[in-house]
Amino acid sequence: MNSTNIILTGFMGSGKSSVGRVLAKELNTYFIDTDALIENFENMSIKEIFETQGEEVFREKERYCFKWIKNNVKNTVISVGGGFPVFIPEIKEAGIVIYLRVGFEEILKRMTDEEIKKRPLFQDIKKAKELYLKRDKIYTDLADIIIENKEIDQTVNRIKEALWK
Numbered sequence: 001m002n003s004t005n006i007i008l009t010g011f012m013g014s015g016k017s018s019v020g021r022v023l024a025k026e027l028n029t030y031f032i033d034t035d036a037l038i039e040n041f042e043n044m045s046i047k048e049i050f051e052t053q054g055e056e057v058f059r060e061k062e063r064y065c066f067k068w069i070k071n072n073v074k075n076t077v078i079s080v081g082g083g084f085p086v087f088i089p090e091i092k093e094a095g096i097v098i099y100l101r102v103g104f105e106e107i108l109k110r111m112t113d114e115e116i117k118k119r120p121l122f123q124d125i126k127k128a129k130e131l132y133l134k135r136d137k138i139y140t141d142l143a144d145i146i147i148e149n150k151e152i153d154q155t156v157n158r159i160k161e162a163l164w165k
Helices: 016-026 034-042 048-054 055-072 088-096 106-112 112-118 124-144 153-165
Strands: 006-008 030-033 076-081 098-099 145-148
Touching: 006 016, 016 030, 016 153, 030 034, 030 088, 034 048, 034 055, 034 076, 048 055, 055 088, 055 106, 088 098, 088 106, 088 124, 098 106, 098 124, 106 124, 145 153
Parallel strands: 006 076, 006 098, 030 076, 098 145
Antiparallel strands: none
């Protein structure tokens, strides 16, 4: 594999951060979560940014984050927010894009009430499902590699196999 980033995409709650941390450790490299990066930079949660400044401002912050990553980050595993590939379709300019696919019902089972509360676009389950269906096609079209994320260690191994084919 050449010196490039591995970008994990997928819907909210699909395990991007969990898989990303384990993958980065196994590859002996760094891990960045774009949502955490934005929260640290803004000194407020994603939920607070949505509530006080709106989704449009949050998307501008994601775009700024993308430009920074593209210009400054190499050899890193990056987990991006669920909307990132939707609003930044040129995401591949920053690395290899891997879609961690998880069914909507499975995502609901995995997430605690606390995790659901933190996600502004998950407050209405019916709307969240519509969003999931719309984004699934975008994630699929943009992905270099698609992996069904059932169990972390298995998913990490399948990503490594796919990268070194």
